[in-house]
Amino acid sequence: MSKSAIVCQNVTKQYGVKRALSEFTLEIPQGRVVGILGPNGSGKSTLFRLITGLTRAEQGSIHVLGKLPGWRTNCDIAYLPDRARWYANHTVERAFRWAEQFLPGFDRATAERLAEQMHLELDMRAGGMSRGQEARLMLILCIARDVPIIILDEPFAGIDAISRERIIAGLIDHMSGGDRTVLISTHEIHEAEALFDYAVFLDEGRVLLGGDAEQLRSQYGAIHSIQQTLYR
Amino acid sequence: MEERHVGPLTFRLDLSQPLYEQILRQMSSAVARGEIALGEKIPSVRELAQALKINPNTVMHAYKEMEHVGLTETRRGQGTFITTSQERVNQFRTELAKKVIEEFLEKMGSLGYTWSDIEQYVSQYKGGCVR
Amino acid sequence: MPVKHIFWPLVRQDFKWQHKSDRVRMSRPWRIAYAIAITMVIVGLTTYGSLVGHTLISAAWYIVLSLPWIAFGTSIASVKHEWKNGTVGWWLSLPISRLQLLTSKFVAALFRVVLIGCGLYCVIGVLGLYTMALQGPFHTDVAGQFLLTGVQWVMLAMAAAPFASAFGMLFVIARSSKVRPAVPLIWIIFVAIWWVAFSQISRFIQTGYRRDTHALYLNLSPNLVYLLLASWILAYLLIRVAARVLDRHLTL
Structure with missing residues (x-):
């Protein structure tokens, strides 16, 4: 558990004059479900x-698992891009075949089980x-x-409550055990916060606060209320 | 705070407190109250995480802690069970009771009550007690 | 997963990709109806033309000169499509190098050009023979010359496609990157290259007209090989540059 999944050191990323990330430093431990939280434009995406x-x-x-990010490290990452469509x-069924062909580690049987659980027909x-079905x-x-x-x-984002619930259930079902690291950015902290066992709050391209979710809870209270105080 | 039922168990989780502590506490009080019998099987980590909609690692943490303190036993390939030892359960009851009394005394103390005041108040309530 | 395992599947997927999303696709009977109607119009026009006057059927081969432009257009569209449909994130996070990502689209575009080229050749060939038969008298050697000229035209047009396609790739990627201000410059260079190539084209290709058979024919210089080779090398370099831009300078 001591190994880091992702390490960022003094990262600066600029779009024109706007700084999306500014001397950004963060270390994410392996095997955690991490909430990457913050308002729009805080640098999550x-x-x-x-x-x-x-x-x-x-x-x-x-560094991603000790390596520089690039297409090679993408073999080890399952990435849902923001505002993505399919x-x-x-x-x-065809999407699953596509994934079998192009996405390393994709397991058809698991996918079909999840599809059934999330009420998607092949x-x-x-x-x-609907947007919710596509998101699922x-x-x-x-x-x-x-x-x-x-x-x-x-x-x-932009998904009906039922889909959201099904996605959360699917995530919980699939997160159990192992040293898999899951990073989730979201606005809907209230519904998702119990999913996280690690949370990082970003603002204007910097880390405001980060740490073990249970510790944050005992120190500051609920994660959504931390968010409210931080960004007031 | 929403109540969630998992088999014979009822949980009320407060997101502003560490979740694993709440699971631990609520599970041991369920045992102390006799809501779940000795030797009975409890939900798996995944089932409980799913029912409570919380992180499985957090549930796992609570389960490890429960086993550590002797509240539960894990049988390989069968799952997790409440301890069969009545003695240990009694011990938990005593501990829970102690904790309640400690909290109560501390609160009363912070309100400025002395021991004799407290004694007097408690004896007034004697008849209205649960048992 | 080794790269070679996903490169060709990717080419296949890019090749199969349809321009319009399936949401607006017509049902099968309608497509057949349209195909029949279009065929009838073309055949009717050809028949009318050949009966009324002498159509210069060999000139129809000029249509295949559109192939490089088709290559250019489909290359642009196949990349743009990822952005427009919101699949660009999936595309770019595939575990395959940027060069391979672009090359797969490039190869798919060329396959498509070859397919369209063959289709055009068949259609024009058949219509040409049909016209000759209507106008009579039908000489096999004239017909053979006509079909051979067609092969030359199609091959020539196809050979120019890689450069056009690679250029399209660079163009469309530059547009969504930090080098966007260079896009007009890229255009100027592109036009200049075409202009130079065309001004020199008579050194490599001579078209002739045979009055007796109304046939246009082509004389190709052996030096043409060098010109085409140069265009292919240039195409390769353009793809490399485009891949570099895709890797380093995207504005996402």
Whole structure:
């Protein structure tokens, strides 16, 4: 448990004149379910894009399981991008075949079990799905993978309550045991906070507060109330 | 705070307190009250996490702690069971009772009551007690 | 998972990709109806044209010169499609190098061009022979010359496709990156290259017209090979540059 899944040291990422991350330093231990929390524009998505090698930092260093991020480390990461959609012409079944082909560690049997649990039929087409159903499909594509790191960028955004509940149930079911690290960014802290056993609060590209969720609870109270005090 | 029922057990979790402590406390009071029988099987980590909608690692932490203090026993391949030792359960009851009294005394103390005041108040309530 | 295992599946997936999302796709009977209607119009026009006057059927081969533009367009569309449909995050986080990611789209675009080229060749070939038969007298050697010229045109157009496709890749990726201000510059260079190539084209390709058979024919210089080779090397370099931009300079 002492090993780190992700280490960021003095990372600065700039978009034009705006700093998305500013001398950002963070260490995420392995095997935790980490809530990456903060308002819009606080740098959550940028952090994830840097971890997955989608963009590069101007300064500082990032290590994913001890390696520099890039397409090679993406073999070890299941990543749900923010505002992602799925290929409209794919059915659930075809999406699973796609994942078997392209996503390392994807397990078809697990995916089908999750699909059943989350009420998705194999012959539904992504193009005809509700946002919630599509979100469930994409979540399955991420969590049905046997990889050490799972990153979910706003998995609950714009989704109906039932889908949210099913996604949470699917996550809980799949997080049990192992040294898998799960990073989840979300606005809906209230519903998701009991999922986390580690929480990091970001603001304007910096870490405001971070640590073991149970310790944070005993020190400051509920995580959503910490959020309210921090960003007042 | 929402009540959630898992088999014979009822949990009320307060998100502003460490969750594993609450699980531990509520499980031991369920045993002390006799809501769950000695030697009875309790839900698996995954089941409880699912029912309470909380992190499985947190539940795991609570379960480890319960086993550590002797409240439960894990049988390989069968799951986790409440201890069969009545003696140990009695011990838990005593401990819980002690804790309640300690808290009570501390609160009364902080309100400025002396021991004799407290004694007097408690004896007034003697008839209205639960048992 | 080794890279080679996902490269070709990726090419296949990029190749199969449809421009329009399935949401607006027509049902099968409608597609058949449209296919029949279009065929009838083309055949009707051809028949009318060949009966009324002498159509210069060999000129129809010029249509295949659109192939490089099709390569350019489909390359742009296949990348843009990932952005537009919100799948770019999935695409970019595939465990495969940026160069391979782009190459798969590039190869898929070329396959598509080859497919379209063959289709065009067949359609024009058949219509040409049909016209010749209507106008009569039908000479096999003239028909053979016509079909051979067609092969030359199609091959030539296909050979120019890699450069156009690679250029399209660089163009579309530059547009969503920090090097976006360079996009007009890229255009200028592109136009300049085409202009130079076309101004020199008579050194490599001569078109001729045979009055007796109304046939356009092509004389290809052996030096053309060097020109095409140069364009392919350039295409490779463009893809490399595009991959580099995709890797380092995206504005996501």
